[in-house]
Amino acid sequence: MKTDVEYLEFLWPMRHFLITCGTIKGESNIIAVSFCIPVSKEPPLIACAIGKGAYSCKLIESTKEFIINVPSEELKPKIYYCGFHSGYHVDKFKETGLTPQPAHKLKVPIIDECIAHMECKLKQEIETGDKNLYIGEVIEAYADEAIVKGEKKINYAKGDFPRKVYTTRFKVS
Numbered sequence: 142m143k144t145d146v147e148y149l150e151f152l153w154p155m156r157h158f159l160i161t162c163g164t165i166k167g168e169s170n171i172i173a174v175s176f177c178i179p180v181s182k183e184p185p186l187i188a189c190a191i192g193k194g195a196y197s198c199k200l201i202e203s204t205k206e207f208i209i210n211v212p213s214e215e216l217k218p219k220i221y222y223c224g225f226h227s228g229y230h231v232d233k234f235k236e237t238g239l240t241p242q243p244a245h246k247l248k249v250p251i252i253d254e255c256i257a258h259m260e261c262k263l264k265q266e267i268e269t270g271d272k273n274l275y276i277g278e279v280i281e282a283y284a285d286e287a288i289v290k291g292e293k294k295i296n297y298a299k300g301d302f303p304r305k306v307y308t309t310r311f312k313v314s
C-alpha cells in the first residue's frame with residue numbers, strides 16, 4: 142500500500158553550500174543553497190536553483206559569475222544566518238565574520254573558512270518556477286590541502302528535511 146507524501150522529503154538529507162556572488166571590491170553577498178547539482182562532466186557544469194526574489198540573483202545576473210564554497214558542519218550557524226537573511230538588508234560577510242578572500246580567476250570573493258571552492262562562469266540561466274536555475278561552468282576548483290591529501294576528513298554540512306518550509310504534497314494515483 143502506498144500513501145501521499147511530501148515528495149521533497151525523499152530527496153533529503155541535502156548538502157548545504159555557501160554561494161558567493163558580486164565582487165570582492167564592490168558589493169558581495171553569501172547565500173545558503175542546497176539545490177545544487179552537477180549536470181555535466183564535460184564541460185564541467187553545476188546547476189543551482191535560487192529563489193527569484195534573492196539578492197544573489199541580482200548579483201549573479203549582473204556579473205555572470207558565482208562561486209560555490211563547501212562549508213563543513215561546524216559552520217552550520219553561519220550557514221543558517223546566510224539562509225535566513227537577505228543581502229538586501231544585511232552585509233553577511235560582516236554579520237557572520239566569514240572572511241572574503243580573492244578567488245583565483247573571478248572577481249567574486251571565496252569564503253576562506255570553507256574547505257573547497259568552485260569558481261563558476263554563468264553559462265545558462267533557466268527560469269523554472271519560483272526559482273531561476275543558474276548553470277555555471279567550473280573554471281577553477283581547489284580545496285584545503287589537508288583534505289586533498291586525505292589527512293583530514295570532510296564533515297559535510299547537511300540537513301534533514303525542513304518540514305516547515307516545504308509543504309508541497311504529491312498525490313499518488
Ligand SMILES: Cc1cc2nc3c(=O)[nH]c(=O)nc-3n(C[C@H](O)[C@H](O)[C@H](O)COP(=O)(O)O)c2cc1C
Pocket residue numbers: 157170171172173174175176177190191192193194195196197198220221223224225226227228229272300
Ligand atoms: C540550509 C539552507 C538551504 C537553502 N537552500 C536554498 C536553495 O537551494 N535555493 C534557494 O533559493 N534558497 C535556499 N535557501 C534560502 C536562501 O538562502 C535565503 O532565501 C536567503 O536569505 C537569500 O539570500 P539573498 O537575498 O541574500 O540572496 C536555503 C536556506 C537554508 C538555511
